[in-house]
Amino acid sequence: MSRRPLVREVPPTSWFFRHPRYLRYMAREVTCIFIGAYCVLLVVGLQRLAAGQASYEAFLAALRSPASIVFHALALVAAVYHAATWFNATQKAMPVQVGEDFLPGTVISGAHYVAWVVLSFVVLFLAGVF
Amino acid sequence: MAKSHKPVVWFPFAAGGTVIAFCIPVIVLLTSMAALGHVPDGLGYERMHAFAAGALGKLVIFSVVALSLWSSAHRLRCTCFDFGLRADKVVATVLYLAAVAGSVATAVYLLRI
Numbered sequence: 001m002s003r004r005p006l007v008r009e010v011p012p013t014s015w016f017f018r019h020p021r022y023l024r025y026m027a028r029e030v031t032c033i034f035i036g037a038y039c040v041l042l043v044v045g046l047q048r049l050a051a052g053q054a055s056y057e058a059f060l061a062a063l064r065s066p067a068s069i070v071f072h073a074l075a076l077v078a079a080v081y082h083a084a085t086w087f088n089a090t091q092k093a094m095p096v097q098v099g100e101d102f103l104p105g106t107v108i109s110g111a112h113y114v115a116w117v118v119l120s121f122v123v124l125f126l127a128g129v130f
Numbered sequence: 131m132a133k134s135h136k137p138v139v140w141f142p143f144a145a146g147g148t149v150i151a152f153c154i155p156v157i158v159l160l161t162s163m164a165a166l167g168h169v170p171d172g173l174g175y176e177r178m179h180a181f182a183a184g185a186l187g188k189l190v191i192f193s194v195v196a197l198s199l200w201s202s203a204h205r206l207r208c209t210c211f212d213f214g215l216r217a218d219k220v221v222a223t224v225l226y227l228a229a230v231a232g233s234v235a236t237a238v239y240l241l242r243i
Contacts, residue, residue, distance in 0.1 A: 026212060036202035036206055038158060039202060046236060046239040049178060064167055072158060076159065079150070116151070127171070127173060
């Protein structure tokens, strides 16, 4: 008896249009392009910081170009989207059991959101924003 | 016992995902302010240099940049595959090497400060 294995035809480049869930997955994955590019920007900034005051201040001035402003807006959206989806996933990735029951998922994700907001305000405060 | 290199890739990936989620949005917000012409005091040369000169500052900067780079490289590898680029070995090699190069550069620049 011969059995033919099931071969599913999956379009390699357009499969994620088949279901909104796949599209959300890809939207999340695509944010890494902006995060990665932003990390490169941070490395460049460090190089300028190490090169001295004039170099660093020229770097800060270069950040004010229209292209940089657009990139920052995109990177901010990407970073916040990554953060929100990451925190929403924590309740699935690390459920907490207390006695017989599991802690509600909203508590776990909520705790992450609270920690995120607190940490962000601490960083903004340390950076002298207010 | 069979050994896998996956944990080596995965640990910094997961740590990087967490670091990106907690730290990168606020850092982008800070440089966005600079991009809009309102450089926060903490991003000025004196304070930024003082922060990066200390051991704690070096550790924080290196951890954030290196882990975020590694995590992004790993996710970009998966994204390339998902978009139909199936030369995974090449993509993985290029992206991981880029992440390591970026991390080494970060360490070198930090040590110069």
